[in-house]
Amino acid sequence: MSRFLSRRILDQQQSAIRKYSAWVQRIGGVNLSQGVCDQPAPDALKQAAKQAIDDDKSMYTHMQGIHSVREAIAEKLKKFNHITADPETEIAVTIGSAGAFASLCEATLDPGDNVVTFSPYYSYHTNFIKLLGNETRFVEMQPPQWQFDRDELSRAVDGNTKMLLVCTPSNPTGKVFDREELEFIIDLAAKHDCLIVTDEGLIRALFNGGSSSTQHAETKTTQPGNQLALNQPNKTSPASKTTASKSAANASKSAKPSIPRKTGGAFPPFEDRKPPLDAGEGAGGKSAKQAKIIGKEPPVKLPDAKTPGTAKVAAKKPTKQSIPPKNAGKRKPKIIAGPAPLIKYVSPVRHGLLFRHSAKHKDWFVVQSQGVVKPNDRIASPEPFDATLDVGSGRCRVTLLPGTSVRSLPPSAAAKFGFEILHGRVIIRCDSEPKPEEVEGATLELQVRGEVWRIDLLTRKTVCGITIRPNASNGFEVSLGKETYTGELFAASGSVRVANPNQKGDVIVVTGRGKECGRLSLSPGDRSKVSVTQSAMPSWLTPAGRVPGEQTRRDGLLYIKEFEIGDPGPAGTVRISMLDNVTAIVKDRRARVSEFAVRTLAVTESYADLVRSLDRAQHEDARKAAFDGLRKWLPAAPGNGKLLKAAL
Numbered sequence: 001m002s003r004f005l006s007r008r009i010l011d012q013q014q015s016a017i018r019k020y021s022a023w024v025q026r027i028g029g030v031n032l033s034q035g036v037c038d039q040p041a042p043d044a045l046k047q048a049a050k051q052a053i054d055d056d057k058s059m060y061t062h063m064q065g066i067h068s069v070r071e072a073i074a075e076k077l078k079k080f081n082h083i084t085a086d087p088e089t090e091i092a093v094t095i096g097s098a099g100a101f102a103s104l105c106e107a108t109l110d111p112g113d114n115v116v117t118f119s120p121y122y123s124y125h126t127n128f129i130k131l132l133g134n135e136t137r138f139v140e141m142q143p144p145q146w147q148f149d150r151d152e153l154s155r156a157v158d159g160n161t162k163m164l165l166v167c168t169p170s171n172p173t174g175k176v177f178d179r180e181e182l183e184f185i186i187d188l189a190a191k192h193d194c195l196i197v198t199d200e201g202l203i204r205a206l207f208n209g210g211s212s213s214t215q216h217a218e219t220k221t222t223q224p225g226n227q228l229a230l231n232q233p234n235k236t237s238p239a240s241k242t243t244a245s246k247s248a249a250n251a252s253k254s255a256k257p258s259i260p261r262k263t264g265g266a267f268p269p270f271e272d273r274k275p276p277l278d279a280g281e282g283a284g285g286k287s288a289k290q291a292k293i294i295g296k297e298p299p300v301k302l303p304d305a306k307t308p309g310t311a312k313v314a315a316k317k318p319t320k321q322s323i324p325p326k327n328a329g330k331r332k333p334k335i336i337a338g339p340a341p342l343i344k345y346v347s348p349v350r351h352g353l354l355f356r357h358s359a360k361h362k363d364w365f366v367v368q369s370q371g372v373v374k375p376n377d378r379i380a381s382p383e384p385f386d387a388t389l390d391v392g393s394g395r396c397r398v399t400l401l402p403g404t405s406v407r408s409l410p411p412s413a414a415a416k417f418g419f420e421i422l423h424g425r426v427i428i429r430c431d432s433e434p435k436p437e438e439v440e441g442a443t444l445e446l447q448v449r450g451e452v453w454r455i456d457l458l459t460r461k462t463v464c465g466i467t468i469r470p471n472a473s474n475g476f477e478v479s480l481g482k483e484t485y486t487g488e489l490f491a492a493s494g495s496v497r498v499a500n501p502n503q504k505g506d507v508i509v510v511t512g513r514g515k516e517c518g519r520l521s522l523s524p525g526d527r528s529k530v531s532v533t534q535s536a537m538p539s540w541l542t543p544a545g546r547v548p549g550e551q552t553r554r555d556g557l558l559y560i561k562e563f564e565i566g567d568p569g570p571a572g573t574v575r576i577s578m579l580d581n582v583t584a585i586v587k588d589r590r591a592r593v594s595e596f597a598v599r600t601l602a603v604t605e606s607y608a609d610l611v612r613s614l615d616r617a618q619h620e621d622a623r624k625a626a627f628d629g630l631r632k633w634l635p636a637a638p639g640n641g642k643l644l645k646a647a648l
Contacts, residue, residue, distance in 0.1 A: 015123055065093025097201055102128055105163075108195060109134050113162035118148060119370075122171045122199070130348060137161075138370070140342060146175035150184055155395055157188055163195045164188070169202040176206065340411045341392035343373040347385075353560050354387040354400075355380045355578050355604060364578035364604050366563050375410035375417075381424070382600035384548050384556045391417060396442040396457070401425040401540060403603050409445050414454045414499075418445030423485070423632070424603070425467040425540055430457040430494070448487060448522065454499040455489075462494025463512070465541045468522070472631035476641035484635050487522030492541045508532060517541065555592035559585070562593075583609055583616075591619040598622045602629025605636070611647040 020033040064070060070087035077083045077091075085091050094100040105128055109115070115129050119138040126136045137156045141148050157164070164185060168177045177185075189196045345354050345367050354371075355364040357378040364380070373379060373389060381387035381400035389398040400406060404424025409417065419426065430442040446453040448468055457464060468487045489498060491510040498508045498520060510518035510532050519535040539545030548556065562581055578600065585597035586609075594617055601609045602625060610633075613626040634640050 015127070017123070064091070069093050097199060098124055101125065101197075101199070104197065105129060105132055105134075109162055112160055114158075114160050115163045115165055116153070116156045116161055117165035118167070118170070120170075120172055122167055125165060125167070125199070138344075141170075141173065141175065143173075146170065146173045148181075152392075153185075154188060155392070157192050157194070159192070161192055161194050163197055165197050165199070167199040167201075169200075169205065171199075171202060174202075340375050340417050341395065343398075343408065343417065344390045345369065345371045345373060345387060346390045347388045352385045352387045353382055353563065355382070355600075357604070363580075364606075366578065373408050375408055378405070378407045378422075380405040380600075380603045382603050383596055384552050385560070386546065391442075395430070396444070397429050399427040399429075401427065401546070403599065405603050405605070407447075409447065412445055414452070415443045415445040418447065418455075420447035421466060421468045421487075422605075422636075423468050423470045425465065427463065427465050427541065428455070428457065429463045430460060449484060453522075456497035457494065458497055458509075459494040462496060463492040463541070464494075464496045464510075465490040465492060465517075465538065466522070467538075467540075470632040470636060472628070473634040474631070476634070476645060483524055485523070489520045489522055490535075490538060490541060491518040492537060493517075552592070555590070556596070558590065559593050559596045578604065579606065579609065582606075583612070586613050586616050586622065587618065589618065591621060594619050594622040595625050598625040598629070602626070602632070605633050607633050607640070607644060608647045611644070 017034050021031055021036075023029075024031040024033070067087070070091045070093060073091050073093070074085050074087040077085050092100075092103070094103060101124070109129070109132055111133060114135040114137055116137045116139065117125065118141050120141065121138070129136050139148050139153045139156050166177060166182075166185060169175065170177075185196065345352075346369065347354070348369060352369075354367040356367050356371075356373070357364050357380075367373070367379065379387075379400070381402060381404045383402040385402055387400040387404075389400070391398060398419070401424060404426060405422040406424070406426065407420040407422065409419060411417065428442075428444070442457040442462075444455050446455050446466065455464065466487070466489050468485055470485050471483060489496070489510060491512040493512040495512075496510045496518070498510060508520060510520050512518055513534065515537060516534045517537050519533050520531075562585055563578075582597045582600050586594055586601075588594045588597065598610070598613050598617060601613060607630060610626045610629050614623055617623050617626065630644065634644060
């Protein structure tokens, strides 16, 4: 039956709120995750419903809703929100605020548009945006006051932003945006000519005399057609939800034409071993202690990177679109001191799989979508999945290709973030314009086997690819010396500046030109003849080249389902052990699923389980994958030969 479903539906899952509600009902507990009201409906409402049935009011009404209801909504908007709306042309009645939001998104969002909202968030909003194929960008609110960073919000909004989504009072945190915050949001929306959509479902639950966002905004909004409010009675009331929204057609008149771009998506954020960050957490959201860990890491000092000096530039003249800043190869980039940027795993559910190693538990655990990657975390993306990381709220995107393992680096004198690539392929792209006071678009530190590079993405839309391939050993005691890996850096578009670790003062600029890309060898054997060459574009650097075949995609879905959250573990945890699952899947009768499991053990360097896979796997390809994984792991560190002999 699954082959008849559309691809966008395959990602949809039951909300975490309803999962927890089902668990609570099963054990007879107290449900704090869902606003289920057990009080009787008002008598007037029940009598009116009965009278409507007796009067045979069972046929279609006006497509915008019953006229008397629209007039009542207009009166409410004028009295409570200080908004004058024409019930004939500017108000539509929908089946609850969810229906209003769905209609609004379908009426305003084009392919390539993105929506900016605040996290923690109400998961229905983001799920429906994802269903349409649009990207949601998140701006973190920090407890205990749930304030947001205005610079982070400004960076998240760009020329493709169609909508700023504000839920106030916020579900799940309970935050009420104040006048100053709302005025900043209004000014930002006016600057970028995008819609402001407000969900004020909890507006009648204010306890300190606060007022609605539309009341705050009334004195500030000069274009009322650019704000749409989804209003409904207090959610604790048993009365039916009544929703009013400005006409989507009227509101979207001034919207900019959309610019097609690759879209991503997001689902309710989970953190392994922590409850999900959506409305299922209740009004409290993350604890202050958890948020301090997840939000901003304190800077950690590492040895200074080598200072760049003279430049070696590719011989061919770059095209106009990819010309780097003047003197890019000579001047030292300005590194602005500060904490590490927030790094999130943003691959949609069932479109990726990412594992994080826990030294405490000596195991790997699944990182749920919207999980945070912290400095010194070791993460791995198994085959056949990409894993996309958002750095600094869209400032930079890092994609780990299938079979890649890296360690996230803490801030240093060279860069605020970076990665040690253990093996695999990584794509880095800079999506935002550099600030005027910054030289570079994005700067990161790269480490491979103890060697350090500083990578500067000099221009917006720069795309850089790095591949590190471990050399395989043919014997227990065979030493490869320094030749333990081969590596390359590619500039697919834009310009990349590379500080070479072994040649003091030298800086290399690698530039992509159309269908060709700049190539720089990172292999230890090529240190003495460092030069930039032009080469054909590797297929893995192109979106089309990374699309798996249909059969691989289906087999991958079967594999990823083995890691989906079922019943909660002890104390309600959502930790999913990789080793517990993978070692069992190795014996799967489905050949490709078994092979994926073995390759997961290889990318996580679980050598003892790879040895056991030689006996447990029922398929030849899976056993070959185990053998190849052991050959590449063997020369990675001194003493691995003795460990492998003992395991065998």
